[in-house]
Amino acid sequence: MASARRYRLLCPIARALDRVGDRWTLLILRDLHAGPARFSDLQSGLKGIATNLLTERLNQLMTDGLVEKRTGAFGATVYALTALGERTRTLLFELALFGGRFVPDAPVRRPGNLRTIAVTLGAALERVVQPNMAFRVALKVDGEDFALDAKNGKVELQAGTVDDPDVTFETAYEPMIAVSEGEMPVEEFLAEHVALSATDAGQQHAFMTLFGSVLDLFRTAAQDERRRDDSTASD
Amino acid sequence: MASARRYRLLCPIARALDRVGDRWTLLILRDLHAGPARFSDLQSGLKGIATNLLTERLNQLMTDGLVEKRTGAFGATVYALTALGERTRTLLFELALFGGRFVPDAPVRRPGNLRTIAVTLGAALERVVQPNMAFRVALKVDGEDFALDAKNGKVELQAGTVDDPDVTFETAYEPMIAVSEGEMPVEEFLAEHVALSATDAGQQHAFMTLFGSVLDLFRTAAQDERRRDDSTASD
């Protein structure tokens, strides 16, 4: 059982880690913030996870009440965050903000899908969006579709397509990372790595500005204290 | 080497977990937020950690630039957070906020010291303090001394004594947890589990109110979605 290695302390930080501190667990939650997912969606997004581990983690998350199993479209079983599980959003965002300070390690592995970006990007957008803004954006990153919904200061970013978007925004993953690391100017990114279209030119510009300021949020955070990993690892 | 089991993904969340995701690492950082600590301070606060693990984690934290070794009083070597390491504060606070939603597991282990409370309490106070407030408080919890310093909207809570405090506040750990879980009313806590003194009565009352609202912060967070662990674990 996975419960042998628990801290069992009063401290709320330790209590949290007893639920989400195991390897892979926070990354599973991260991907689930993109919306309900099938076992194989998670498996491909979490490239490298063993199937037994994914099963075990999902079971633990279900008994802890962060995740539930549902019946999705075509009778497929999907895993989804519960209301309690959704509460990991700000936590994951803080993790992203902190992790952005580190340069990625040399041999980077690519995940099988980009559900991984949903929390980070969604929570970041929510931090810079104005309460009076409202729009539906069809976001396409490396060919993968996301639905971005903003209103009343809330932002939802889920995997999937949008019926009738106000703005269509198409870009690629790696340039986004490059900007948030400060290796590419925001202007260059917006000019060269984004294709967007909208009926309303004002809304198009507004969203472009917003998207730029999100990347800038990470860039400025990363810049003030930064740590490069010395690769003395014998590998 | 500890670097074999790294995710090596572009995602900033994964990058963060590659630094602080190992078992014990976040708890070590938590305790270091109470100020520089000797090896044995950490060992007793992290009750149950093996000495070799503590060594290994500290080394990893040092090569990642989150922690540094210093020479403290009497030539003792102490470990301290770097500026980069300090940046884990909000992250740890979010973890605490999330963990507060779970009921502590039955056989709770008590740590050898209470440095563990510093980040959680300090960051929470910073969230409720007014920018115009300024005070130095000698906080004593279960007989352990902490120095609380608030000004310009910033709050510092470190282990140690205070020379000339505005307020002296004495309390106990478990009642604090009870309140933040909603099992004890704030009023009862303040009336029965707090001893405080101050030269200025207004400041005394102001701090009492502030302290109460911190516990209330956790209580309200915990209340709206709460999960009790069913102990079906075969243990």
Place this chain on the structure above:
DNA sequence: CGGGATCCGTTACGATACTG
């Protein structure tokens, strides 16, 4: 084919004993 369960070699953890 999606959703796992089973098996096994390897790595990390936990406990304790021992040393500068």
Place this chain on the structure above:
DNA sequence: CAGTATCGTAACGGATCCCG
């Protein structure tokens, strides 16, 4: 006090197989 060394055990990683 501040670690290093050793060793049994639990968890992980990869692969293979199974079932509806």
